[in-house]
Amino acid sequence: MRNLFMKVTYDGTNYDGFQTQPGGNTVQDMLERAITHLTGEVVKIIASGRTDAGVHAYGQPFNFETTSLIPLERWCLALNARLPEDIVVTEAHEVPLTFHSRRGAKRKTYRYTINGNRFPDPFQRRYQFHHPVALDVKAMEQGLKPLIGTYDFTSFASRKSTKASHVRTIYEAHMEIDRSMCRPDSTDQGVIHTYITGSGFLQHMVRIIMGTLIQVGEGKRRPEQIADILAACDRAAAGPTAVAKGLALWNVSYEDAGN
């Protein structure tokens, strides 16, 4: 028996999230079908975590056990030939049988993308939240800071969360502005990417953080209020859940893998 560890990039627009659901239209279902088609084995893959409907991933790790003897270097091309074009496997490694993509995950980075330019970008329309009204990005950056550390993130978790503990650690968070698509002589703000790295995230956590920070950017809340919202441990204290399409699982790193 081999334990194979892979990374998959997907455009989540057309799927009901990562994790298997009865309808079968999930990224996990597509991956498992492709593996079965290739190997003849029925497999259950383990991912680093789920992503919601419409959320994307640049590097979602997963692993599964197989008796297949297909050489490592063949797996990506063989699976991609059996996957729809919005799901692409980009890495395949053999790992110890004890390796578990979810339990082994040490740091996860999500990226949330806001198009702050006056007009939507038709080429990026599925991957950006368009917010043409000027945002105070400095205030948003200030609002990110109180979230760095180990806290109970109940205020920033879906009320449907069933986790026993809402304590999580955010290691790092920052914003980057890409002005390459701004029209000259315009009031375009650029494309605003927010990167948040943590030990793990509660359901909707990044999207609720972003929905709240957008209110800060709009001047509806002050950045100093973020600490109070966190302390309240009450979902009602935070802002709305930002739309799914702006969110992407950017990277997951493992103690040993170092990536």
Place this chain on the structure above:
Amino acid sequence: MRNLFMKVTYDGTNYDGFQTQPGGNTVQDMLERAITHLTGEVVKIIASGRTDAGVHAYGQPFNFETTSLIPLERWCLALNARLPEDIVVTEAHEVPLTFHSRRGAKRKTYRYTINGNRFPDPFQRRYQFHHPVALDVKAMEQGLKPLIGTYDFTSFASRKSTKASHVRTIYEAHMEIDRSMCRPDSTDQGVIHTYITGSGFLQHMVRIIMGTLIQVGEGKRRPEQIADILAACDRAAAGPTAVAKGLALWNVSYEDAGN
């Protein structure tokens, strides 16, 4: 009567090209319907030129006459509200009644995009030609040079071209490599953009140039052969027509507008 000049960005994936066709599924049809819906007037727009099915545009200029008194600053938002989300009007100006988007166009720039990384990018899959096998980009750049100047481009024109003259001028051409999406420790080549600026282009001209240059990059032709292909004035001398989805009309400039 006013003559309005606008620029439109579109994802051409879902359209039968720019110019009106009987089926009505063209970018021009969508624009004319939106204008009629807004103003009540039946209009015929004049664009800088047509683009083929599946080809995109970052800045396609067009103009039309209208008696509408809608202020200039309202037009973009009003039209975008009546357009599908893959077509976005980004500029509106009032120009002299004599201005004509096609006749006035002085320089057109097209961009062709090749993803030279090992795996396709699911987020850019509609806007890139994926060519995972290593390309000799230096040889391709060398092959671009003999095309700069004023020549009869019959070798690089569709056999269906009905133009009286195939003489065109290419002012400038260069390639840029974007390595931002390359995976570390991979043999990824990056995303290769080719920009070609000319007085005007014959049907399929940029795509045939690119199909031929890709053969140069693959080592199937030497860059020195490009001059011979040009001199042959024979479509059969050149390479295949590269796929439409990698091509985008990047910019069109006018004598006076200077953009």
